[in-house]
Amino acid sequence: xxxxxxxxxxxxxxxxxxxxxxxxxxxxxxxxxxxxxxxxxxxxxxxxxxxxxxxxxxxxxxxxxxxxxxxxxxxxxxxxxxxxxxxxxxxxxxxxxxxxxxxxxxxxxxxxxxxxxxxxxxxxxxxxxxxxxxxxxxxxxxxxxxxxxxxxxxxxxxxxxxxxxxxxxxxxxxxxxxxxxxxxxxxxxxxxxxxxxxxxxxxxxxxxxxxxxxxxxxxxxxxxxxxxxxxxxxxxx
Amino acid sequence: xxxxxxxxxxxxxxxxxxxxxxxxxxxxxxxxxxxxxxxxxxxxxxxxxxxxxxxxxxxxxxxxxxxxxxxxxxxxxxxxxxxxxxxxxxxxxxxxxxxxxxxxxxxxxxxxxxxxxxxxxxxxxxxxxxxxxxxxxxxxxxxxxxxxxxxxxxxxxxxxxxxxxxxxxxxxxxxxxxxxxxxxxxxxxxxxxxxxxxxxxxxxxxxxxxxxxxxxxxxxxxxxxxxxxxxxxxxxxxxxxxxxxxxxxxxxxxxxxxxxxxxxxxxxxxxxxxxxxxxxxxxxxxxxxxxxxxxxxxxxxxxxxxxxxxxxxxxxxxxxxxxxxxxxxxxxxxx
Numbered sequence: 001x002x003x004x005x006x007x008x009x010x011x012x013x014x015x016x017x018x019x020x021x022x023x024x025x026x027x028x029x030x031x032x033x034x035x036x037x038x039x040x041x042x043x044x045x046x047x048x049x050x051x052x053x054x055x056x057x058x059x060x061x062x063x064x065x066x067x068x069x070x071x072x073x074x075x076x077x078x079x080x081x082x083x084x085x086x087x088x089x090x091x092x093x094x095x096x097x098x099x100x101x102x103x104x105x106x107x108x109x110x111x112x113x114x115x116x117x118x119x120x121x122x123x124x125x126x127x128x129x130x131x132x133x134x135x136x137x138x139x140x141x142x143x144x145x146x147x148x149x150x151x152x153x154x155x156x157x158x159x160x161x162x163x164x165x166x167x168x169x170x171x172x173x174x175x176x177x178x179x180x181x182x183x184x185x186x187x188x189x190x191x192x193x194x195x196x197x198x199x200x201x202x203x204x205x206x207x208x209x210x211x212x213x214x215x216x217x218x219x220x221x222x223x224x225x226x227x228x229x230x231x232x233x234x235x236x237x
Numbered sequence: 238x239x240x241x242x243x244x245x246x247x248x249x250x251x252x253x254x255x256x257x258x259x260x261x262x263x264x265x266x267x268x269x270x271x272x273x274x275x276x277x278x279x280x281x282x283x284x285x286x287x288x289x290x291x292x293x294x295x296x297x298x299x300x301x302x303x304x305x306x307x308x309x310x311x312x313x314x315x316x317x318x319x320x321x322x323x324x325x326x327x328x329x330x331x332x333x334x335x336x337x338x339x340x341x342x343x344x345x346x347x348x349x350x351x352x353x354x355x356x357x358x359x360x361x362x363x364x365x366x367x368x369x370x371x372x373x374x375x376x377x378x379x380x381x382x383x384x385x386x387x388x389x390x391x392x393x394x395x396x397x398x399x400x401x402x403x404x405x406x407x408x409x410x411x412x413x414x415x416x417x418x419x420x421x422x423x424x425x426x427x428x429x430x431x432x433x434x435x436x437x438x439x440x441x442x443x444x445x446x447x448x449x450x451x452x453x454x455x456x457x458x459x460x461x462x463x464x465x466x467x468x469x470x471x472x473x474x475x476x477x478x479x480x481x482x483x484x485x486x487x488x489x490x491x492x493x494x495x496x497x498x499x500x501x502x503x504x505x506x507x508x509x510x511x512x513x514x515x516x517x518x519x520x521x522x523x524x525x526x527x528x529x530x531x532x533x534x535x536x537x538x539x540x541x542x543x544x545x546x547x548x549x550x551x552x553x554x555x556x557x558x559x560x561x562x563x564x565x566x567x568x569x570x571x572x
Binding site: 004005006007008009012013014015026028029030032091 | 331334335336337338340341343346347350394519520521522523524526527
C-alpha cells in the first residue's frame with residue numbers, strides 16, 4: 001500500500017506575525033471567509049458610491065494563474081481590481097502591496113492580510129529573491145496577482161512609467177498579463193486625500209498578453225514593462 | 238428557558254458551590270505562584286543557566302495565560318464551558334489541517350467545521366440523540382462532497398483525514414463540553430483537565446528519575462517504562478482521591494470504580510500523547526504549531542485530552558449518567 005502524502009502549509013510553524021509577512025502564506029478557511037465578506041462589502045460600496053463601470057470583463061482569463069496590472073493613483077485601486085474578479089477566485093487573489101506602507105504596523109498588516117489577502121514586497125530592498133519566490137508561486141499554484149508596476153501611487157494623477165519587476169514574474173512563461181486602466185480613482189481618493197469622494201470610476205480591461213519568448217534578463221524585463229505600459233495606455237480612452 | 242437551565246448555563250454565582258472547585262482553583266493558582274518563586278530562587282542561587290531560565294519562564298508564563306482561559310469559562314458557567322470547548326475544537330482542527338495539508342480541500346474543511354458547529358449546538362441544546370447522530374452524518378457528507386471535484390486520486394485519504402479530524406477534534410473533544418450539561422459539571426470538568434495535565438507532568442518527572450527502558454523509541458524516544466508506571470500510579474491515586482469528593486454519594490464513589498477512573502485517565506492520557514507523537518512523525522513535523530510559547534502548538538498541549546474525554550465520559554455515564562435531572566432539548570423544545 002502506498003503511503004499517504006502530507007504537505008503541511010508552506011507557512012507552517014511560523015508565528016502569526018511571520019505568517020502575515022511571508023510570501024509563502026497559504027490561505028485557510030478563516031481568511032477565505034474574511035476576504036469574501038470584505039469583497040462583498042466593497043463590491044456593494046463601489047457600485048453604490050462610485051457607480052463602478054467595468055468594460056471588457058470578457059477579457060479576464062477563466063482560470064488562474066494570471067496577473068492583473070493597472071495604473072495606480074489611489075488606495076481604491078487594489079480593492080477595485082479584486083472586486084471585478086469572480087468570487088471563485090477569493091483566497092487565490094493576492095494584491096502585491098508595499099511592505100513599508102502596509103506591513104510595518106500590526107493593525108494595518110492584519111487588515112492587509114485578513115481582508116485584502118495582500119503579499120508584501122519591500123520597495124527599499126525587495127531584491128531579486130522575493131520576486132523569484134513570487135514567480136515560483138505563480139508558476140506552481142492557482143493564484144492571481146494584482147500588480148501596479150509604477151511602484152507607487154501617482155501623485156499627479158498622470159500614469160508613470162512601468163518598472164521592470166513585472167518582467168521578472170512572467171518572462172518566458174505563458175502566464176497571461178491582463179492590462180487594466182482605472183479612470184476616476186485619482187479624483188475619488190488621491191494620495192493626498194483621506195476620505196473618498198462620490199466620483200464615478202470606470203475600469204477598462206484589455207486583452208491578455210503573455211511573454212513566452214521574452215528573455216528572462218534585464219533587457220527582456222524592460223521590454224515586458226514597456227509593452228505592458230503601452231497596452232495599459234491604449235485603454236485610456 | 239427554565240430557571241434551572243439558565244442558572245447552569247450562566248450562573249457564575251454557583252462557581253464555588255462545590256468545595257472541590259474551590260480547592261482545585263486555589264491549588265492551581267498556588268502552584269503557579271510556587272513555581273514562579275522556585276524559578277526565581279533557582280535563578281538568584283545561580284542554579285539555572287540563562288537558557289534553562291528563559292525556557293522555564295516561558296513555560297510558566299504560558300501556563301499563567303492558559304490557566305484563566307481554562308478555568309475561567311468553567312467557573313463562569315456551562316454556556317462558557319461549551320463555547321470554550323468549541324473554540325478549542327476549531328483551533329485544534331485548524332492546526333491539524335494546516336499540518337497535514339487538509340486545509341487545501343476547502344469544501345471538506347467546511348464540512349468538518351460544520352460538524353464542530355453542529356456538535357456544539359447538540360451539546361448546548363442537551364440533545365444526546367443528535368450529538369451521537371452527527372459523526373455518521375458528517376462521514377456521509379464528507380464521502381459525498383469529496384466526490385464533487387471528480388478527482389478520485391487521493392479520495393480515500395481526503396475522506397479519511399476529514400473523518401479523523403471531525404472525530405478527534407469535534408466529537409471526542411465534544412464529550413468534555415457535553416459534561417457541562419450536568420448540574421455538577423464544574424468539579425468533574427476541572428478534575429479531568431487537571432489530572433490529564435498532571436499526568437504529563439508525573440510521566441515527565443518519574444521518567445527523568447526512574448526511566449531506563451524506552452517503550453516506543455520510534456514513536457517518542459523520551460517515553461520510558463518508569464515514566465509510564467510512575468504516572469499511572471500517581472495519577473490514579475490523585476484521581477481516586479479527588480474523585481472521592483467529586484462523586485461523593487454517587488454510584489461511582491467506590492474504591493474500585495474510582496481506581497478504574499484513575500487508570501482510564503492515565504492510560505488514555507499517555508496514549509493520547511503518543512498518538513500525537515505518531516501523527517507528528519508520520520507527517521514529518523516537530524511541533525504542531527507555534528501558538529503556545531514553550532509548548533509548541535495547542536495540540537502539543539491538549540493531545541491527551543482528546544482520548545481521555547470520551548473514555549472518561551462513557552465510564553462515568555455508565556454508572557451515573559450526565560445531566561439526567563436536567564431539561565433536554567433546551568432550544569428545540571420537548572421534554
